[in-house]
Amino acid sequence: MRVGTDITEVGRIRELMARHPEFRSAVFTPQEIGYCESKRRTFEHYAARFAAKESVMKAIGKGWLQGIQWTDIEVKTLSSGEPAIAAHGTLIQAMDEKKITSFSVSLSHCKAYALATVVAI
Amino acid sequence: MEEKEIFEKVKEAIVDALGVDEEEVTADSALFDDLGAESLDLLDIVFRLEKTFGIKIPRGAVQLGILAAEGVKEEDVLVDGAVTELGAKLLREYMSEVKPEKIKAGFRLDDIPLLFTVQTFVKMVKVQLAAK
Numbered sequence: 001m002r003v004g005t006d007i008t009e010v011g012r013i014r015e016l017m018a019r020h021p022e023f024r025s026a027v028f029t030p031q032e033i034g035y036c037e038s039k040r041r042t043f044e045h046y047a048a049r050f051a052a053k054e055s056v057m058k059a060i061g062k063g064w065l066q067g068i069q070w071t072d073i074e075v076k077t078l079s080s081g082e083p084a085i086a087a088h089g090t091l092i093q094a095m096d097e098k099k100i101t102s103f104s105v106s107l108s109h110c111k112a113y114a115l116a117t118v119v120a121i
Numbered sequence: 122m123e124e125k126e127i128f129e130k131v132k133e134a135i136v137d138a139l140g141v142d143e144e145e146v147t148a149d150s151a152l153f154d155d156l157g158a159e160s161l162d163l164l165d166i167v168f169r170l171e172k173t174f175g176i177k178i179p180r181g182a183v184q185l186g187i188l189a190a191e192g193v194k195e196e197d198v199l200v201d202g203a204v205t206e207l208g209a210k211l212l213r214e215y216m217s218e219v220k221p222e223k224i225k226a227g228f229r230l231d232d233i234p235l236l237f238t239v240q241t242f243v244k245m246v247k248v249q250l251a252a253k
Contacts, residue, residue, distance in 0.1 A: 002157075012161050020168040054160060061202045065163070067180050098202075115240045 002100075004058030005117045008051040010109070014043045024064070027053070027070040034075060046112035048107040049075045054117035056085060057102060062094050083107050085118070122244065122250060127174075131242045134169040138162055148240040149218065165233060170242060176249035203227050216241065 002086055016023050024033060025081060028049060036045040053073045059065040067090055074086040085103040095101070104119045132146045140154050147166030152158040158166075167178050206226045211223045212233075218240035 008161065016161065016168075018163055020165070020172075021170065023164070026168075049160075054203075061229065063160075063231050063234065064180050065234050066230055069180065 002059045002061070003117065004055035004060075004120070004121045005064070006043050006051040006054035006058065006115070008047045008114045008116075010043050010047040010112055010114060013050055017043075017046070025071075029071050029074045032075060041109075041111075043110070044114055045108040048109045048116060049115045051116035052083065052085070052105050052118060055105070055116040056091070056120070059103070059118045059120035060066040060091075060098055060100060061090060064096075068094060075107075122222040124247065127250070128239070128243050130173050130205050131170065131246060134166055134173060135242070136241060146239055148238065148243070150239050151235075151239045152239070152241075153235050160234070163237070166242065169179060170246055174250060176246065176253065178245050178249060199230060202231060203229050203253050218244065225243055 011072075028036070028046065032049055037040050039045045050077045053070055053097065056073045057068055060068075062068050069088075069090045072088040072091040074088060076084045076086050083105050085105050087103075098120070100120045102121050104121065106117045108115045115121050128131045130149065132143070135141070135146050135152075135156065136143050139156050139158055139162055145156065145168050150156055152163065152166075171177055193207070193211065198205055198211060204212055204224070204226060209224050209226045209228060212228070213219075216224065216233075216236060219236045223236060
C-alpha cells in the first residue's frame with residue numbers, strides 16, 4: 001500500500017487555464033471538464049482533480065514526465081457523491097508494473113487551495 | 122536555431138513562468154532547488170516552450186532517452202522504479218548537464234524532475250527542433 005498527497009493553488013489553475021487554453025484538454029478528460037464546468041466553483045473542482053492526479057502519480061511513483069498521461073487518471077464522482085479514480089492507458093500499465101489493483105481518494109477544497117490524498121492498494 | 126538563441130528563449134519562458142530575476146537563471150540553475158519551481162510550474166514551462174518553439178515535448182522524454190541506447194531493455198536500467206548501475210551510467214550520460222554525483226544506482230526515476238536544470242530544457246528543445 002502506498003500513499004500520495006498533493007495541495008494545489010486554485011488561483012494557479014485558473015491562471016494556467018487562461019494562459020494555456022490547451023491545458024484543460026491536456027490534463028482533464030471530457031467527463032471531468034463537464035463535471036467541473038457544471039459547478040459554481042469551477043476552478044476549485046479543477047484544482048481538486050489536479051491534486052488527485054498528482055497524488056496518484058506520487059502514490060505509484062511515476063509522474064507525467066515519465067510518460068503517465070494526465071487524462072489517463074480520471075477522477076469520477078460516484079452516485080453517492082464520493083470521488084473515485086478511473087484508470088486508463090498509461091496508468092493501467094503502471095498499475096500492472098507496480099502490482100496496484102485500485103485507488104482510494106479523498107478530496108477537499110476551499111477558495112484558495114485544493115487537497116487530495118490517494119491510497120494505492 | 123543556435124543553442125544561444127534557444128537558451129535565451131528558454132530563459133525567458135522560465136523567468137516569466139517562475140517570476141524570478143533574469144540574472145538568477147543560468148544554464149546550470151536547478152529548477153526546483155535553485156529557482157523554487159513546483160510541479161505546476163514545470164507544466165507551465167513545457168506549455169510555454171511548446172508554444173514558443175512550435176514543438177511537442179514528449180512526456181516520457183528522459184526515460185525514453187536512457188532507453189534509447191541500442192540493445193538496452195527496461196529491466197537492464199530500471200528495477201522497481203530505481204535506476205540500476207547501468208541505468209545510472211546512461212542517465213549521467215543523457216543528463217550530462219547534471220552533476221554526476223547526483224545520479225547513483227538506486228536513484229528513483231520519479232525524482233528525475235528534481236535534477237532538471239535550465240540546460241535540460243535547452244537540450245529537450247534542441248532534440249525536438251532537430252526532429253521537426
